[in-house]
Amino acid sequence: MKILVLNTGSSSVKYRLFDGTDTEAKGLIERIGEPGGDASDHTEALQRVMESVDLNGLGAVGHRVVHGGSKFGSATVIDDEVVQSVEDLVPLAPLHNPPALSGIAVARKLLPEVPQVAVFDTAFHQSIPADGVAYAIDADLASRWQIRRYGFHGTSHAYVARETAALLGRPVEDTKVITLHLGNGASACAVDGSRSVATSMGMSPLAGLVMGTRSGDLDPTVIFHLHRVAGLSLDEIEHSLTRNAGLQGLTGDNDMRTIQRRRDEGDEAATLAFDVYCRRLKEYVGTYLAVLGGADAITFTAGVGENVPAVRAAALDGLAGLGIVVDPDRNARGERIISAEGSAVTVCVVATDEEAEIARQVEARLSPEPAKQ
Known part of the structure; x- marks a missing residue:
């Protein structure tokens, strides 16, 4: 499957186009919205990405989203409900989720017929048992304000653990x-x-x-x-x-x-x-x-x-x-x-x-x- 992976930050967009396991193109749009930057806003940045890669036969766009809260434990096809859930999680990731939402919005607009999928940094850690994520604080406060261990770098840990097993031949x-x-x-x-x-x-x-x-x-x-x-x-x-x-x-x-x-x-x-x-x-x-x-x-x-x-x-x-x-x-x-x-x-x-x-x-x-x- 041909997949465009987007990692949208507050002032940058990192992209990589895969055809199967092969990388067809990759790049970085930096200093978005800054004087002398590569793009004036995320819309222009994403448009530049789309213009720089071959989108013929594109099967999906994958978005890195830092925080999926307790709701998302796996890669998720993006629809309006998913977007709203990611917006609801902004208080838990105020520096990271808003740029991801910008990237999702622009990509959905520019590629309306292509499936968009969110991959969450936190999702890999949803398998941690309850005694590994609960903090010993007032349970009502923790529940009301979504206070628990979430963990991050999940895509990296998942990839590296699998590659380690292959290296061991197990x-x-x-x-x-x-x-x-x-x-x-x-x-x-x-x-x-x-x-x-x-x-x-x-x-x-x-x-x-x-x-x-x-x-x-x-x-x-x-x-x-x-x-x-x-x-x-x-x-x-x-x-x-x-x-x-x-x-x-x-x-x-x-x-x-x-x-x-x-x-x-x-x-x-x-x-x-x-x-x-x-x-x-x-x-x-x-x-x-x-x-x-x-x-x-x-x-x-x-x-x-x-x-x-x-x-x-x-x-x-x-x-x-x-x-x-x-x-x-x-x-x-x-x-x-x-x-x-x-x-x-x-x-x-x-x-x-x-x-x-x-x-x-x-x-x-x-x-x-x-x-x-």
Whole structure:
């Protein structure tokens, strides 16, 4: 099936046209609505995308939508009711869902006869059991305001877990994997038989691992203290924890390559940031080994996970007693399997491909079910 995948951000549109598993075209429209940008608005941006690719025989458009709430657990054909549901979820994802809605609206207008399918970042985590998504707060408040763990990066975790099983030569249904998506945003996921059973991000993408500019887990009292004692407004606190925390907050840099260089030069702030980053990873690996009752593999992916051997080594250092041993030479070479011979848990490096996963889910959603015999 020929599928156009769209990832619409507040000021950008990333696109990729698939014909089966082959990529026919891809590109990025940036700085939408900005002086000197590639397009004046999302309508113009989408029109430029349509003009730049061959739409003959197009079977579907797949849209990345960050937040599907509790309602959407799989790829969903878009109609007016689905659009309204995504709009209703804007309070949970005010930075991400509105641009996706713009992309959906324009694509439906420009391609009215082509099926449009939403693929949600949160959908993969709908399989997490109730005790893994509930917060121990007032149940009435939680229900009224939709407060629970949702998790994100679902398309990446789904893709990487399946590719890891293939790398191991095992059926995905019989494989336990801890996937570590480490980019500027970062999350961990415990996958049991192709189903997410735990993930580090929570109600928002702010929770969990230390990230480029996001704090990850912290005591909620930090927020109260900054508001009551330091006198910061809630907006200032939110901005600090999302834009000036994580590696950025600890060092003034959010790029792990820069932090590595500074660490190698003996910079104390960079050394501390690196150590905090890797300790948090190790803590989640240990937690998810317990949740899964052991794992067949631990897989690193995304920008940092795929390209920074020092992080991979430090995050798993000292875990030989749990059957996890990284081979330093394989790790330095960036091989797909970097664990030592005899390691009970295989350690992998797999390049993620969220667009390919979106296309796969779109095709699966639209393919007719086989006739019953």
